[in-house]
Amino acid sequence: MIVLKWLFLTISPCDAAEPWQLGSQDAATPIMQGIIDLHHDIFFFLPHSDFGFRIMDLGSRFMAFPL
Numbered sequence: 871m872i873v874l875k876w877l878f879l880t881i882s883p884c885d886a887a888e889p890w891q892l893g894s895q896d897a898a899t900p901i902m903q904g905i906i907d908l909h910h911d912i913f914f915f916l917p918h919s920d921f922g923f924r925i926m927d928l929g930s931r932f933m934a935f936p937l
Contacts, residue, residue, distance in 0.1 A: 897903035
């Protein structure tokens with residue numbers, strides 16, 4: 871009986887929120903999954919494009935004043 875009680879208490883809250891958790895729970899609807907995917911896409915491409923724009927800006931500063 872103790873083993874069954876321990877097993878139930880450890881398995882049942884698998885998808886419940888935990889204090890100070892880093893991630894969120896799984897999406898309950900396809901719309902929420904789309905929002906999460908959009909968030910991941912934005913935060914993947916944003917730093918890459920920012921890095922590219924900064925490199926282009928740095929290159930244009932050196933090309934503006936040729937020796």
